[in-house]
Amino acid sequence: xxxxxxxKLLVANRAEIAVRVMxxxxxxxxxxxxxxxxxxxxxPHVQMADEAYRLGPPPAKESYLRxxxxxxxxxxxGADAIHPGYGFLSENAAFAQxxxxxxxxxxxxxxxxxxxxxxxxxxxxxAKKAGVPTVPGLDRAxxxxxxxxALAKKIGFPVLIKAASGGGGRGMRxxxxxxxxxxxxxxARGEAAAAFGDGSVFIERYVERPRHIxxxxxxxxxxxxxxxxxxxxxxxxxxQKLIEEAPSVAVDAKLRAKMGETAxxxxxxxxxxxxxxxxxxxxxxxxxxxxxMNTRLQVEHPVTxxxxxxxxxxxxxxxxxGAKLPWKQDDLAPRGHAIEARITxxxxxxxFSPQAGPILGLTIPxxxxxxxxxxxxxxxxxxxxxxxxxxxxxCWGTDRAExxxxxxxxxxxxxxxxxxxxVPFHLHLLADERFRKGDFHTGFIEKEFSMEGIDRPHLExxxxxxAALEYRRRRQETPQVNGGNAGLPTSSAWRVNAxxxxxxx
Amino acid sequence: MKFALKHGEDRLELSVEEEAxxxxxxxxxxxxxxxxDDRRGAVRGVVVDDTRHxxxxxxxxxxxxxxxxxxxxxxxxxxxxxxxLLALQQxxxxxxxxxxxxxxxxxxxxxxxxxxxxxxVKEGEPVLVLAAMKLENxxxxxxxxxxxxxxxxxxAAVEKGELLAVIE
Numbered sequence: 260x261x262x263x264x265x266x267k268l269l270v271a272n273r274a275e276i277a278v279r280v281m282x283x284x285x286x287x288x289x290x291x292x293x294x295x296x297x298x299x300x301x302x303p304h305v306q307m308a309d310e311a312y313r314l315g316p317p318p319a320k321e322s323y324l325r326x327x328x329x330x331x332x333x334x335x336x337g338a339d340a341i342h343p344g345y346g347f348l349s350e351n352a353a354f355a356q357x358x359x360x361x362x363x364x365x366x367x368x369x370x371x372x373x374x375x376x377x378x379x380x381x382x383x384x385x386a387k388k389a390g391v392p393t394v395p396g397l398d399r400a401x402x403x404x405x406x407x408x409a410l411a412k413k414i415g416f417p418v419l420i421k422a423a424s425g426g427g428g429r430g431m432r433x434x435x436x437x438x439x440x441x442x443x444x445x446x447a448r449g450e451a452a453a454a455f456g457d458g459s460v461f462i463e464r465y466v467e468r469p470r471h472i473x474x475x476x477x478x479x480x481x482x483x484x485x486x487x488x489x490x491x492x493x494x495x496x497x498x499q500k501l502i503e504e505a506p507s508v509a510v511d512a513k514l515r516a517k518m519g520e521t522a523x524x525x526x527x528x529x530x531x532x533x534x535x536x537x538x539x540x541x542x543x544x545x546x547x548x549x550x551x552m553n554t555r556l557q558v559e560h561p562v563t564x565x566x567x568x569x570x571x572x573x574x575x576x577x578x579x580x581g582a583k584l585p586w587k588q589d590d591l592a593p594r595g596h597a598i599e600a601r602i603t604x605x606x607x608x609x610x611f612s613p614q615a616g617p618i619l620g621l622t623i624p625x626x627x628x629x630x631x632x633x634x635x636x637x638x639x640x641x642x643x644x645x646x647x648x649x650x651x652x653x654c655w656g657t658d659r660a661e662x663x664x665x666x667x668x669x670x671x672x673x674x675x676x677x678x679x680x681x682v683p684f685h686l687h688l689l690a691d692e693r694f695r696k697g698d699f700h701t702g703f704i705e706k707e708f709s710m711e712g713i714d715r716p717h718l719e720x721x722x723x724x725x726a727a728l729e730y731r732r733r734r735q736e737t738p739q740v741n742g743g744n745a746g747l748p749t750s751s752a753w754r755v756n757a758x759x760x761x762x763x764x
Numbered sequence: 765m766k767f768a769l770k771h772g773e774d775r776l777e778l779s780v781e782e783e784a785x786x787x788x789x790x791x792x793x794x795x796x797x798x799x800x801d802d803r804r805g806a807v808r809g810v811v812v813d814d815t816r817h818x819x820x821x822x823x824x825x826x827x828x829x830x831x832x833x834x835x836x837x838x839x840x841x842x843x844x845x846x847x848x849l850l851a852l853q854q855x856x857x858x859x860x861x862x863x864x865x866x867x868x869x870x871x872x873x874x875x876x877x878x879x880x881x882x883x884x885v886k887e888g889e890p891v892l893v894l895a896a897m898k899l900e901n902x903x904x905x906x907x908x909x910x911x912x913x914x915x916x917x918x919x920a921a922v923e924k925g926e927l928l929a930v931i932e
Contacts, residue, residue: 612869616824619829676806679836725830725832726769
């Protein structure tokens, strides 16, 4: 299919990433189309779009994963391109192919590139061919019911089980003892099948105390590939990233050039175009192993945008239209430091358990070099059908120390009422001496960091005072209708009457 | 006016009296002078003695959700339903009579029930698997015992706090 100008873009995603993609499209004068499940009918991404189409019931399998319905919506409304965001269908080669077959531009790499490197098993083979080191392990997906105990012993425990498709930590397990292998394999397969529709997994050696360093690459359809430096993503829990930074304190200019060159070599090996990310494990001695490639825009792309002054979504659209890359490698040296905190509805005081619930109140931080990427607003809700992300808060500073202080300042401005969030975790981490020195690895949060000492009693008293005063105010304002009901406004007799009417039914 | 509050295991009784420009609040030991921004939004200014806080406060079902410096506190406040809720919560602790109830910590989908009625379980042993927010969570036995009741069915959606199984 010949590339052409995009005039109308369908965004096949939801929440913050759908909103973020639409912002760039709007700046380019491109008309935007949202799709939604029944759970998202009034969501910000729907309200922001110029047009919106219903896909189906809330479960992703019946809505955001229904490529057929999405392509049908694109055809119906005359969208000439589909942006998949991240997650859902973004790394699905079959969907990219179906878009091409339907004459709709897929804003992303070719189905062939996704096929060649998006799958973790294939990625290892590509890397081997290109002479890029990988972690020892199985070079193909394990068969259903295959006995992996002999291989696991040969690799040496601990081993890591990973879903062959997908990412974000789902279907990933660390196994430390042979007797735990079978149960973990079963559960990883279950998670992978539920999340990606593909239950195949593979195993490899689990490297202790590494950093997770990833490189943003970008290619065009004319054979040019550049890298936009690294992101430091070692602050994670159960393989879910919590804080991302760019650049990394562990990468100097020499290592950056070496890893960047490696990343470009791999991207070129599969004729990659569009935005992509190569994940590496970096050992304390500076040796690195290629892990996998994410053939899409990443959640944490804003930190890269901030240190390079770029708009990656605009560049994706330009490349999809057949244009050459808007930058040369020399334009992309990192400037200053950026840091992102993922604000999710997880309770750091109860083992980070995710919480569905309403957003009853919201004060959004702002100020110099402070970016709030959200797909939810006050009055919305965190649904149990999707992940627990509320927003991303990203700050830039002239150096790492300033970026950290700016993020602390912005987090202190943020108030989210209704669900517990990661905010207290971030505040505690950003004050941690080891974090501030940059002395951490991927196991830091789970093994060496604790939330203890943050639950200060005077705060609880102030919170209790607020609860008591608000309770008192509501009780005093409440007319005693049918035994009384907290929260009825007295300001308008009409409204009280309307509520009385409502209570009779 | 007195208010009883419960946050987790902590209980607090606060007396509130109006005073010039605000309220005098006391827990019997300490007295605070408080100014409270009376707008109806969910995010308010609260001044406790001389310290200003931006506090989020909203009713959430039977509780008040209060947010201060990023930390969410859930308070039960005393009214007719309060005592009943306290009684309910005490039941959940479950040590009385040697019963331990497994309840769903989050809303989700039961994907696998690993134990049946009559099975002996060790403390920490997985009893069932609950999928929520795209993760599979093992629900483990809080203590050793025998499964006497299994309410959870594979494939069923459950609400937060719903009874899944009982161990005696």
